[in-house]
Amino acid sequence: MQSFEKWVQDIRREFHRNPELSFHEYGTQEIIMSVLEELGINCRKIADTGVIAEVRGRTPGPCIAIRSDIDALAAEESLTALNKEYISQNPGVMHACGHDGHMAIVLGVARLIKERRKDICGTVRFIFQPAEEVPPGGASRIIDEGGLEGVDAIIGLHVFGDVDIGVINIRPGPFMASSNRFKVKIFGKGGHHSIPDYCIDPIQVASEFISSLNPSISKKVCPLDYVLGFGTIHSGSQFNRVPDELELVGSFRTFDDMDTDAIEQTMSSILDSLMVSYSREGFDGVPSYELEVYRGYPVLFNDPLFTDTASKLLKTKFPIVNTHAKAIFGAEDFAYYLQEVPGMYAIIGTRNVEKGIVEGNHSASFDIDEDVLITGVELLYSVAVDFLKNSGAYLE
Known part of the structure; x- marks a missing residue:
């Protein structure tokens, strides 16, 4: 047998x-x-x-x-x-x-x-x-x-x-951690690289968002208690043109729902600040952004x-x-x-x-x-x- x-x-x-x-x-x-x-x-x-x-x-x-x-x-x-x-x-x-x-x-x-x-x-x-x-x-x-x-x-x-x-x-x-996905869309004003004063570059906005996100989160959430990464960036189609918009997708994981909330709030705060710093007189409605956070499996x-x-x-x-x-x-x-x-x-x-x-x-x-x-x-x-x-x- x-x-x-x-x-x-x-x-x-x-x-x-x-x-x-x-x-x-x-x-x-x-x-x-x-x-x-x-x-x-x-x-x-x-x-x-x-x-x-x-x-x-x-x-x-x-x-x-x-x-x-x-x-x-x-x-x-x-x-x-x-x-x-x-x-x-x-x-x-x-x-x-x-x-x-x-x-x-x-x-x-x-x-x-x-x-x-x-x-x-x-x-x-x-x-x-x-x-x-x-x-x-x-x-x-x-x-x-x-x-x-x-x-x-x-x-x-x-x-x-x-x-x-x-x-x-x-x-x-x-x-085991919660899994969360986020998507950011940033809307700027496209135009030729030779006339930057007539453009609002969503790539520059996104680069500041990316570089400042983890340092800002680490002030509110212990660095050992979360991980965050960027997965895809899509923007532009021409080497010498400022694109009109950008889409950024990433994910983060935490061991506590309060930390998840803190990360989402930090994203919104940074983006709000960037919209102000990149705004220009005469450019109505831009820059602007959309932030979506999709909460996956819980802790x-x-x-x-x-x-x-x-x-x-x-x-x-x-x-x-x-x-x-x-x-x-x-x-x-x-x-x-x-x-x-x-x-x-x-x-x-x-x-x-x-x-x-x-x-x-x-x-x-x-x-x-x-x-x-x-x-x-x-x-x-x-x-x-x-x-x-x-x-x-x-x-x-």
Whole structure:
């Protein structure tokens, strides 16, 4: 009979061969439902391409949800010495962020819970969520369609290529950042470079905005608590002409909504000041600007009591558990679930230099040390079962 470890590994490789983009995970959905049905676990579709399943224990009790994301990235996978047997068969799409591993891990937990259901009091719900990679993401759809109804707590995890194999990182409170995008349009007065007095140059305005933004933000927000960058600038079509307008797009991330507000307010303040300094008599309506800030995934906030209780358990089972790991600027729509119910999100390392597994997430050569699969199964299974036995220790 095939070993449990090999069963989980084979499932991961099947997902890896057949990656699909956000909200197009129809084949992935079929695989998930097929595995669950073979295990005798009832399941249904949700959020178009997602799956919800449940295993009830021998007696009623609390309900804990376990979530896996299921989408892949738009990237052409590079052939390596490791992935020859399971490289992506979908050109231009690959599981470059480890969601194939997440699905295999959660299906492994589902199998164990099903096999041991007579020892369990309560319910475990399994959420296979589409579209984590593309805001607004699939978590909100899951919630809107009732995916958390009756759930008392939720847990999830992510494999990280820059964390060594065997390491588990957890943190109570803010653990992953909010993601926010901004777009600035600056309207000036175009004209020939030979007559600058008849022009208002939006490129010059934008250059002052860019150079002053981070120094101004750093006066209000600790530089360690945010990151901000500029992604695209579009303006002009002629080498010797001042353009009429400019569009600038960028993004920033924070660990606190108040910092997000402060950054947006700083942008507006700088732009207001620049409009005054570049204004000229006789130029009605210019310069002017439009600022739009699109707020993406919120800060991922691990429930402190739940996380502390789970951390104590995990320290008895795993050799390296960092219970106050550094918060990271990555963003995750798992944050939406944690706004609804208590729970915890963990990071587990998959980097293994000896095996040549050193690429970071989103690399075209990203791969995982498949030993991490059983670590992930054991982590989620242990916390879920302990919660069902002792939910009072996890919840206020």
